[in-house]
Amino acid sequence: MGGLIKSSIARKVAMALSGLFLVFFLLQHFSINFTSVFSPETFNELSHFMGTNPVVQFALQPVLIFAVIFHFVMGFILELQNNKARAVKYAKYNGGANAPWVSRNMIYSGLVVLAFLGLHFYDFWVPEMVYKYVEFAPEDPTRYYSELLHRFESPIRTGLYVVSFVFLALHLWHGFASSFQSVGFNNKYSVAATKFAKAFSIAIPLGFVVIALVLHFNH
């Protein structure tokens, strides 16, 4: 087991598994948020459940935060190790000839997503924590939709969210599909799995863009 923790393959699998977990979370997050487009009541009900259920709050939320931190810290470590593996760079490097831009620049798309997470936490998670655990304000099951609308009032804020979702799509485009290869899944079903991952990478961020724009223009 010691070798498993130290090895490059173990690190690769760990990145893939944490990424797959975050993909699953993204789907769940999107499913709840999408209800805000057509039914504020449903959105309030689901948000109230997620915001007050002890399993979600005290078991799933810490796991999610750990997965996010693990994924980006491991990403930085891998990037540093990979830079060290080629100390002297090529005078001319034609990376575009053999690998797409998104696969070669995961660190940059990841950094934009990380910056977005900072903004997103500042917008939603921090006020939520303050509301519940600092101010100990009484729970109002109908507050969630109006809070959401308020956050998307600013066109600049909405624009930042839209741009971030584009980078999220770029990150997912390579990350989701290649996670199958990392965990050793490469067989006759790989083409279908890759197509599904690529479709997901476009559909979910696009859905988030639609939600942000609908909320902004509904305000």
Added chain:
Amino acid sequence: MNLTLKIWRQKDAKSKGSMVNYPISGIEDDMSFLEMMDVLNEELINKGEEPVVFDHDCREGICGSCSLQINGQPHGPDRLITACQLHMRSFKDGDTIFIEPFRAKAFPVIKDLMIDRSAFDRIQQAGGYISVNTSGNTVDANAIPIEKENADDSFAAATCIGCGACVAACKNASAMLFTSAKVSQFALLPQGQVEATDRVMAMVNQMDEEGFGNCTNTGACEIECPKGISLENIARMNREYLAASLKG
């Protein structure tokens, strides 16, 4: 054809190298890339200058010696060939061609374009073999039936010539494609099963010790491999390694 060559010159492993410009003329389309290098070296020798050192041996795409990064790609712009199989018709008059050694911390430069690829030898020595009794009781390998599909995949993996293009192409200088090919060629055969666990652990550990980078699945290695070694081998090695690690 008149060309400008920008070539990495480095006196020895400890010296600092740099790119040096060499104008060259009279190059014909039918020349191989290495023949063009030979012409340059003759000119340099005639002028009393030090010729450019580069690896070459078979000059027919078998040995994997000619480790040249040409215009930012291992073995140049064409697919499924080594540098010795690259012809000057792939370039046009007036072109500037960058010629560099394969770059990786695990492939230190010996001189000019010649690199030390003994890291690959050490990975192979760590487990890229099967232990067979050769004292007179050796069993004929053909006596064991093997599924055609597995035999074909094993053979395809075994066509890896260890040139290092996978490492050179990878943005992370990862050696996963080479190591996985060497693991796979045995993992797919019944003769390789007995030592499968030890083999994959030892070879991957050696690969990591040599200082190669991590694989991030860009697929550049597969594209640039002169023998078309498939990424399926990397997935297989990942599975083999995880199974071996969990066994302890």
